[in-house]
Amino acid sequence: MSDKILEVQDLTIDIPTPSGTLHAVQKVSIHVDRGETLCIVGESGCGKSLTSLAIMDLLPRKATRTATRLEIAGESVFDIGERRMSDIRGNRMSMIFQEPMTSLNPAYTIGDQLSEALRRHKKVSRGEARDRAVFLLEKVGITAAASRLGQYPHQLSGGLRQRVMIAMALMCGPDLIIADEPTTALDVTIQAQILHLLAELQREFNMGLILITHDLGVVARIADRVAVMYAGQIVETGTAEQIFKAPAHPYTRGLLACIPIPGQTERGAHLGAIPGIVPSLVGRMPGCHFASRCPEVRDSCNSAPIPQFQGAEPGRSVRCLLADEAAVRQPAQEGAA
Amino acid sequence: MSEIVLEARDISRSFMISQGFMRAKRPLHAVNGVNLKLHRGEVLALVGESGCGKTTLAKMLLGLLPPSAGSLELDGKPLASLSHLEVARIVQPIFQDPYSSLNPRKSIGSIITLPLQVQGDKDPASWRQRAEEIMELVGLPRRVYNNFPSQLSGGQRQRVAIARALINRPRVVICDEPTSALDVSVQSQILNLLQDLRQELGLTYLMISHNLAVVEHMATRIAVMYLGRIVEEGEAEAVYNSPRHPYTEALLGSVLTPDPSLGVPDTHLGAAYPNPLDMPSGCSFHPRCAKMMPQCAQQAPRPIPTESGHVECSLYKENEAKMRMTS
Ligand SMILES: Nc1ncnc2c1ncn2[C@@H]1O[C@H](COP(=O)(O)OP(=O)(O)OP(=O)(O)O)[C@@H](O)[C@H]1O
Ligand SMILES: Nc1ncnc2c1ncn2[C@@H]1O[C@H](COP(=O)(O)OP(=O)(O)O)[C@@H](O)[C@H]1O
Ligand code: SF4
Ligand code: SF4
Ligand SMILES: [Mg+2]
Ligand SMILES: [Mg+2]
Secondary structure (H helix, E strand, C coil): CCCEEEEEEEEEEEEEECCEEEEEEEEEEEEEECCCEEEEECCCCCCHHHHHHHHCCCCCCCCEEECCEEEECCEECCCCCHHHHHHHHHHCEEEECCCHHHHCCCCCCHHHHHHHHHHCCCCCCHHHHHHHHHHHHHHCCCCCHHHHCCCCHHHCCHHHHHHHHHHHHHCCCCCEEEEECCCCCCCHHHHHHHHHHHHHHHHHHCCEEEEEECCHHHHHHHCCEEEEEECCEEEEEEEHHHHHHCCCCHHHHHHHHHCCCCCCCCCCCCCCCCCCCCCCCECCCCCCCCHHHCCCCCHHHHCCCCCCEECCCCCCEECCHHHHHHCCCCECCCCCC | CCCEEEEEEEEEEEEEECCCCCCCCEEEEEEEEEEEEEECCCEEEEECCCCCCHHHHHHHHCCCCCCCEEEEEECCEEHHHCCHHHHHHHEEEECCCCCCCCCCCCCHHHHHHHHHHHCCCCCHHHHHHHHHHHHHHCCCCHHHHHCCHHHCCHHHHHHHHHHHHHCCCCCEEEEECCCCCCCHHHHHHHHHHHHHHHHHHCCEEEEECCCHHHHHHHCCEEEEEECCEEEEEEEHHHHHHCCCCHHHHHHHHCCCCCCCCCCCCCCCCCCCCCCCCCCCCCCCCHHHCCCCCHHHHCCCCCCEECCCCEECCCCCCCCCCCCCCCC
16 A cells, blocks of 8 residues: 555636636646645635645535546545445544634533544444543643543533644554644644644654644644645645745745744834735636745746646645746746645 | 833623523633733834733723723823823724724725714815825725725725724724734735835834744734733743743744744643633643643732843842842
């Protein structure tokens, strides 16, 4: 069996709106190996959540999804039936959302919800499910785990709820976890704790992890590989090292200049800025999506779609004409992250 | 040191919380004996976990919520003796969410000039011009004067909130999470703007933020709050370079700088999350403290002066805290 547990090629998501079709996600290609963390980073509205929902088969009804390839642990999602898909979704992949209250049911106890997550997909007894729930609650750092089983979600703090969500995501022993902004609503101390925990569990269980975030600090500390998204497209891919030490896309560089870095940015000095606003994704843009805000824009940027140029190192790619000029590279057939 | 514009003396605020049907109400001590001085021209950052009392403290400083105990002075006068309008002329808030803090049915122009109207400004003919001046100052195009909030981007809405706060030329601005709802590319523009305005208008800021990298960038002083008390306070440089309180250390240790050669730090805080309805005995931080000593569970620490402020932790003794702890 290959180590690749997720392979997505040319994922495209359209959503009809009153003012026309919204091209929310455009030919996004990503893959994740066992034991690997891929971070998808970008500002709000760039398509991060829809990408993950499409992989989980949880898109809103009105959205249409197309892809040339969508394989989970080597099985093509297109070849398998609905039943099998829901099996795979439960058994092999789990998702952790930003706001745990949206995925925890307020009317059921923690214990019931954890057990149900397992018993829906696996034939196990109540006792076995309960044992696993206690085991995993302890794993995620919850003390007196057995006594928590009878509690309701609203009786827990935000940090504890997110720990319960992680335990729930682990119940079936998944190969892949997709975490969409799992710590955005949490305090910095608890954010660090939760990320620390996720990274540890991922190593221990040798899972693939897709972590979606807008926080570059989180990305740098946890990612093996990074995909930077802007306005529905992946604009740069590379290892965390490459993205932070040698960002190639003007958008990535702009983002990094915007954030104050303790010990590096001069205190009180002006921060970098990306002027302008994200373009509307309704209708087609002729050229580079970033052109309206790019400090290095030139005429050719607006005339035709910009391909994803493949870098010299495997996995490195940049959707920018400058990258092409810099090292006359071949446009890739598939710029997979 | 420069003049004190706002001072809180031992202020507290509790709320009576119902515990459910037929059960007695219990007090929740949201702010519990806070002393704070805001000097002219400084940027004092207030940091601490969600629910520790930052917004409650800010509301008291704005005169929007009366303290249950203690006193406040604004410009040397007891805040309680000033009218709402008088307070509003000196202190103005900028709140977190640029989406909900603006009335969606009011035009941008009327939102920005509302404080003039409220203050009974005698010269309505000048309002439009004054609004346009302030709009230019905060980087809003004049053409949005007749637009509505829904037609503006998040960053523009936050600029509207800033313009509204500044039109009466207050001396103190209290910003509660001014950029946390914004994308980083917009956040940096707003932070740059706040810095420029501070210099141009000689403003004093109290800034509440969860983002410690932003705090380190903006603040001249830092106050760290834990369960209703300020457990450490001092010059930004001193607090960042040599945090005294174990909680300050944990907070600073949690900052994820974008350095790919580093992993996610271990905070050593455990999962004993604080509950303001069930305050721990002694030092309220003791259930999570990595440096807890036997007496900490019984004995609440007293504030001890440091070179530029104070710390409230039994690791330090009078006259000793001025030296850097080595442990
Ligand atoms: N009007 C109120 N009635 C009852 N309890 C309140 C009220 N306002 C605040 N509290 C409680 O007081 C405590 C402090 O709240 P506050 O809003 O000041 O926290 P904060 O530090 O601003 O948190 P955050 O970072 O989440 O904004 C919390 O436990 C909160 O639930
Ligand atoms: N249910 C929906 N209906 C209409 N548009 C949507 C829906 N969900 C997302 N979108 C739009 O799709 C784009 C991408 O959204 P999303 O994936 O949620 O972004 P992100 O997670 O990166 O912030 C945005 O323009 C958003 O407004
Ligand atoms: S293709 Fe042109 S507009 Fe787009 S990022 Fe590169 S230089 Fe900028
Ligand atoms: S008083 Fe004790 S428990 Fe409290 S912070 Fe200091 S060492 Fe820790
Ligand atoms: Mg999202
Ligand atoms: Mg608050």
